[in-house]
Amino acid sequence: MARAALGLAAxxxxxxxxxxxxxxxxxxxxxxxxxxxxxVVLIVQEQRASEVVALQLWMRMGGRDEAAExxxxxxxxxxxxxxxxxxxxxxxxxxLIEGFGGTSNAFTSYDTTHYxxxxxxxxxxxxxxxLADLAVNASFPPEExxxxxxxxxxxxxxxxDDPEKFLLRRLYEVAYSPHPYGRALLGRREFIQKLxxxxxRQFYRKHFVPKNMVLVVVGAAAPAQVRQxxxxxxxxxxxxxxxxxxxxxxxxxxxxxRVDVSRAEKQAYLxxxxxxxxLANEDVYxxxxxxxxxxxxxxxxxxxxxxxxxxxxxxxEAGYGAFEKAGLVTVTAxxxxxxxxxxxxxxxxxxxxxxxxxxxxxxxxxxxxTAESSYAFDIETAEGLAKTYGQAExxxxxxxxxxxxxRLRGITAAQIQAVARKYFRDEDYAxxxxxxxxxxx
Amino acid sequence: xxxVVLALLIAGLLAAPAAAQETxxxxxxxxxxxxxxxxxxxxxxxxxxxxxxxxxxxPTNAGISNFVHAVMVRGTARxxxxxxxxxxxxxxxxxxxxxxxxxxxxxxxxxxxxWRELLGFTAELALEPKLSxxxxxxxxxxxxxxxxxxxxNAPARAFDEFxxxxxxxxxxxxxxxxxxxxxxxxxxxxLVAWYRRFxxxxxxxLAVSGQVxxxxxxxxxxxxxxxxxxxxxxxxPVRSAPGNSGERRVFEQPAxxxxxxxxxxxxxxxxxxxxxxxxxxxxLGGGMAGRLFVExxxxxxxxxxxxxxxxxxxxxxxxxxxxxxxxxxATRAEEALLRExxxxxxxxxxxxxxxxxxxxxxxRYAMDRRTNERRAWYLAFYEIEGVGADYPxxxxxxxxxxxxxxxxxxxxxxxxxLTTVVLRPR
Numbered sequence: 001m002a003r004a005a006l007g008l009a010a011x012x013x014x015x016x017x018x019x020x021x022x023x024x025x026x027x028x029x030x031x032x033x034x035x036x037x038x039x040v041v042l043i044v045q046e047q048r049a050s051e052v053v054a055l056q057l058w059m060r061m062g063g064r065d066e067a068a069e070x071x072x073x074x075x076x077x078x079x080x081x082x083x084x085x086x087x088x089x090x091x092x093x094x095x096l097i098e099g100f101g102g103t104s105n106a107f108t109s110y111d112t113t114h115y116x117x118x119x120x121x122x123x124x125x126x127x128x129x130x131l132a133d134l135a136v137n138a139s140f141p142p143e144e145x146x147x148x149x150x151x152x153x154x155x156x157x158x159x160x161d162d163p164e165k166f167l168l169r170r171l172y173e174v175a176y177s178p179h180p181y182g183r184a185l186l187g188r189r190e191f192i193q194k195l196x197x198x199x200x201r202q203f204y205r206k207h208f209v210p211k212n213m214v215l216v217v218v219g220a221a222a223p224a225q226v227r228q229x230x231x232x233x234x235x236x237x238x239x240x241x242x243x244x245x246x247x248x249x250x251x252x253x254x255x256x257x258r259v260d261v262s263r264a265e266k267q268a269y270l271x272x273x274x275x276x277x278x279l280a281n282e283d284v285y286x287x288x289x290x291x292x293x294x295x296x297x298x299x300x301x302x303x304x305x306x307x308x309x310x311x312x313x314x315x316x317e318a319g320y321g322a323f324e325k326a327g328l329v330t331v332t333a334x335x336x337x338x339x340x341x342x343x344x345x346x347x348x349x350x351x352x353x354x355x356x357x358x359x360x361x362x363x364x365x366x367x368x369x370t371a372e373s374s375y376a377f378d379i380e381t382a383e384g385l386a387k388t389y390g391q392a393e394x395x396x397x398x399x400x401x402x403x404x405x406x407r408l409r410g411i412t413a414a415q416i417q418a419v420a421r422k423y424f425r426d427e428d429y430a431x432x433x434x435x436x437x438x439x440x441x
Numbered sequence: 442x443x444x445v446v447l448a449l450l451i452a453g454l455l456a457a458p459a460a461a462q463e464t465x466x467x468x469x470x471x472x473x474x475x476x477x478x479x480x481x482x483x484x485x486x487x488x489x490x491x492x493x494x495x496x497x498x499x500p501t502n503a504g505i506s507n508f509v510h511a512v513m514v515r516g517t518a519r520x521x522x523x524x525x526x527x528x529x530x531x532x533x534x535x536x537x538x539x540x541x542x543x544x545x546x547x548x549x550x551x552x553x554x555x556w557r558e559l560l561g562f563t564a565e566l567a568l569e570p571k572l573s574x575x576x577x578x579x580x581x582x583x584x585x586x587x588x589x590x591x592x593x594n595a596p597a598r599a600f601d602e603f604x605x606x607x608x609x610x611x612x613x614x615x616x617x618x619x620x621x622x623x624x625x626x627x628x629x630x631x632l633v634a635w636y637r638r639f640x641x642x643x644x645x646x647l648a649v650s651g652q653v654x655x656x657x658x659x660x661x662x663x664x665x666x667x668x669x670x671x672x673x674x675x676x677x678p679v680r681s682a683p684g685n686s687g688e689r690r691v692f693e694q695p696a697x698x699x700x701x702x703x704x705x706x707x708x709x710x711x712x713x714x715x716x717x718x719x720x721x722x723x724x725l726g727g728g729m730a731g732r733l734f735v736e737x738x739x740x741x742x743x744x745x746x747x748x749x750x751x752x753x754x755x756x757x758x759x760x761x762x763x764x765x766x767x768x769x770x771a772t773r774a775e776e777a778l779l780r781e782x783x784x785x786x787x788x789x790x791x792x793x794x795x796x797x798x799x800x801x802x803x804x805r806y807a808m809d810r811r812t813n814e815r816r817a818w819y820l821a822f823y824e825i826e827g828v829g830a831d832y833p834x835x836x837x838x839x840x841x842x843x844x845x846x847x848x849x850x851x852x853x854x855x856x857x858x859l860t861t862v863v864l865r866p867r
Binding site: 047048049050051052094095098099100101102103118119120123297299366369370372373374376377379380381382 | 532
C-alpha cells in the first residue's frame with residue numbers, strides 16, 4: 001500500500017516535475033541503513049540490474065508542514081531546488097545531469113518531498129555531491145523565482161481542467177479539511193503570486209536540516225564506496241533540530257461532507273471517500289487487498305456490477321491513499337448526470353455485500369497477485385527500489401516495507417471482510433459530485 | 442514510420458557494457474532462443490521477434506504487418522482475446538503485439554514464477570492465432586481511425602511525409618500503420634497468407650529476461666517451438682534504393698506550429714560509420730545541450746522543439762534534424778538550422794562538446810537497459826538484426842573512439858544532400 005499511496009499522490013497532486021517463484025535473492029535482499037552523526041539517514045543497496053545508480057534525497061517534509069497561510073511552499077521549493085547554487089548557475093544542473101545521460105525528477109507529497117537522479121555509475125560521486133549541494137546551498141535566484149510562477153500556475157490549470165484529477169483533489173479537500181491532507185499541494189494562486197525569496201529561504205532553512213534528510217542510493221555501486229562519498233558530502237552538514245509540528249486530528253466523515261460542483265463537462269463525475277487505516281497501522285494490508293477487489297481492474301466488483309451489469313457508469317475505480325497520519329479509500333466514476341443517485345446507491349450496495357458476505361478466495365488470490373506484480377515491477381529498477389525505501393523510511397519503516405509482501409500474503413478473506421465492516425459504514429463517507437452546468441470553481 | 446523511428450532511436454544505437462549471463466541456442470528448425478538470467482526482481486519479460494515488417498511491404502499492402510498483429514491479439518484457437526488478457530492478468534502480467542519496420546513483436550511480462558505459463562501464452566498467440574474473419578473489419582476500422590488521428594497530428598504527419606520524401610520507392614517510405622486505401626485492400630485471406638509466410642521458425646527469435654533458469658526456459662522453448670516445421674524460404678522483394686532526392690516539400694494543414702524536418706540517408710545498423718553518425722546527431726540535437734537547442738531555442742528563441750537523431754535499421758537509416766516553431770519564425774529557423782549543418786561540416790567539434798555528446802549517448806543507452814522488458818527486446822533485436830550478442834560492447838567502444846575528425850568526415854559524407862519537409866498551418 002505504500003505503492004497505492006504513491007500512485008494516488010501522483011494522480012491527485014500532479015506535483016512531480018520531470019526536468020528531463022522466489023522472491024528477491026538473499027544476496028540483494030536487504031539494504032544497509034545507517035544514521036550519520038548529524039542525523040542524515042543513509043540507505044544503500046547494491047543492485048546490478050544495469051550500469052546506473054539511483055540517488056534520491058527524501059525529506060521528512062511536505063505539504064503538511066506548511067502553515068495555513070503559506071500553502072504551496074513545499075512544492076515551490078521543489079521547483080526551485082534545481083535552479084542553482086552559488087557554484088552552479090541557473091540551467092547548469094539540468095545540463096550536467098543530461099550530459100551524464102541521466103535523468104532528474106522531483107515530487108512533493110503531504111508527508112515528504114524527494115529529489116531524484118538516475119546516472120551512469122561512473123557519475124556517482126558527481127551525483128552525490130550535487131544532491132548535497134542542493135540540500136544546503138540552493139540559491140533561489142530571484143529572476144528564476146518569478147519565471148517559475150508561470151510554470152506553477154500552468155500546473156494548477158492542468159489539474160483544474162482535468163475533471164478526474166480535480167475530482168480527487170476536491171474529494172480529498174472535502175474528506176480532510178481542515179487537516180493538511182485536504183490542502184492543495186500546489187497552493188493558492190494569490191499566495192504564489194506574491195511569493196518572495198525570503199519566504200522560500202526561510203522555509204528551506206527550517207526544513208532542510210540533516211535529521212529530516214534520508215539519502216537512498218541503489219545501483220551498480222559498492223556500498224562501502226557509496227558510504228564514503230555520502231559521509232564526505234552529507235556528513236559535514238551542520239546538525240540542527242528539526243521542527244515538525246503536530247498535525248490536527250482527522251475529521252470523521254458523514255452526510256455533512258457532501259459537495260456538488262458545477263462543471264463545464266457534459267458528463268458527471270462521482271467521488272466517494274471512506275476514512276481508513278494510515279500507514280503503519282495493522283489494517284493497511286487488508287484495506288489494500290479490499291481496495292483492489294473493489295475496483296482496480298475490469299474484473300473488480302465495482303466494474304462488474306456497476307459498469308458491466310447495471311451500466312450506470314462509463315468508468316469506475318477504487319484507490320487507497322495511505323499516508324502517515326491517515327488513510328482514505330476513494331471510489332470515483334464518470335457517468336451520465338441522470339444516473340448519479342442510482343450509481344451511488346449501487347456502489348453502496350456492492351460494499352454492503354462485501355460487509356455481509358465477505359470476499360472469495362479467488363478474489364483474494366487475484367488481489368494478491370496484482371499487488372505482488374505491481375511491487376515486483378516497482379523494484380525491478382534501481383530508482384523503483386530506491387523509491388520504496390525512501391517512502392518507507394520517511395512515512396513508516398524500512399522493516400515494514402521489507403515485510404510488506406509476506407504480511408499481505410498472510411491476510412485472510414475474513415480479515416478483508418472485517419476491515420470492510422470496520423471502515424465502510426453506510427453513512428460515514430464524504431462525497432463530491434461534478435454536475436454539468438455553469439462552472440463554479 | 443515514426444513510432445518505429447522513435448523506438449529505434451532509443452533502442453538501437455547507443456551502447457554500454459552488457460551483463461554477461463546470457464545464453465543463446467538455435468533449435469534444429471532454426472528457431473533462436475536467448476535467455477538472460479537476471480536475479481534482481483521476481484519478474485520475467487518475453488520478446489518474440491519475427492522478421493516481418495514494412496521492409497517487406499509495398500504501397501498496396503502497407504501496414505499489413507501491424508494489421509495482422511492487431512487481429513492476432515483478438516483470440517487464439519483456445520481462447521478469446523479477452524480471455525487471453527484475463528489469463529495474462531492472472532499472472533500479474535501484460536501482453537501486446539505490433540508490427541514494426543524490420544520486425545514484428547509479441548511482448549509479454551509476468552511475475553517470474555509464472556514464466557512457464559507466460560511462455561505458453563506467447564507460443565499460443567504466435568503459433569495458434571485464430572485470425573477470425575469476424576475480427577478483420579473491426580480492427581481495420583480501429584486502425585483507420587488511428588491513421589486519421591495521426592494525419593491530424595501535425596508533427597506525426599510531418600514525420601510520415603518526411604520519410605516518404607527521403608526514401609522514395611524504398612519500403613521505409615511506408616507508414617507502419619499503412620494507409621486507409623491499403624488497409625481497405627487487405628482482406629482476411631491476405632492477412633492469413635501474410636502470417637503464414639513470415640511466422641516460420643527460422644525467422645523467429647525468442648528472448649527471455651528475468652528471474653528464471655536459462656536451462657529450464659530453453660527446455661520449455663524447445664518443447665513449445667521445436668516441433669514447428671521449417672517453412673518455405675521467403676522470397677525477398679526487389680527493393681529500390683532509397684531516393685533522397687534532396688527535395689524540399691511543403692504541406693499545409695490546420696495547426697498552431699510549423700514543423701520543419703531536414704535530413705539525409707545514413708549508414709545501416711552495424712556499419713563502421715554508425716558510431717560517428719550517432720555522435721554527430723547528438724552534437725547537433727541531443728537534448729538541451731545540442732547545438733540546435735542552444736543556438737535556435739536558447740539563444741535566439743526561434744523554435745520550441747529543436748532536436749536531431751539517427752536511427753539505424755537494416756537498410757540505410759536516416760539522420761533527421763527537427764524543429765517545431767511559430768509560423769512567423771519558420772523561415773529564419775530553417776536558415777539557422779542549415780547554418781548549423783554548414784558549421785558542423787566546416788569546423789571540428791570541440792573536445793568538451795564531443796565528451797558531452799558521448800556521455801549523453803552512452804548514459805541514455807544504459808538508462809534504456811534497466812528493465813527486463815527492454816533487455817529482452819534488445820537481446821532479440823540484436824539477434825534478429827544479425828549484429829551479434831557483443832554488439833552493445835562493440836558499440837560502446839566505437840562511440841568512445843570517435844574523434845573530432847570522424848565527426849567532420851561523416852558530416853561531410855552524409856549531410857551533403859538534404860531532403861526537407863515543411864508542414865505549416867493553413
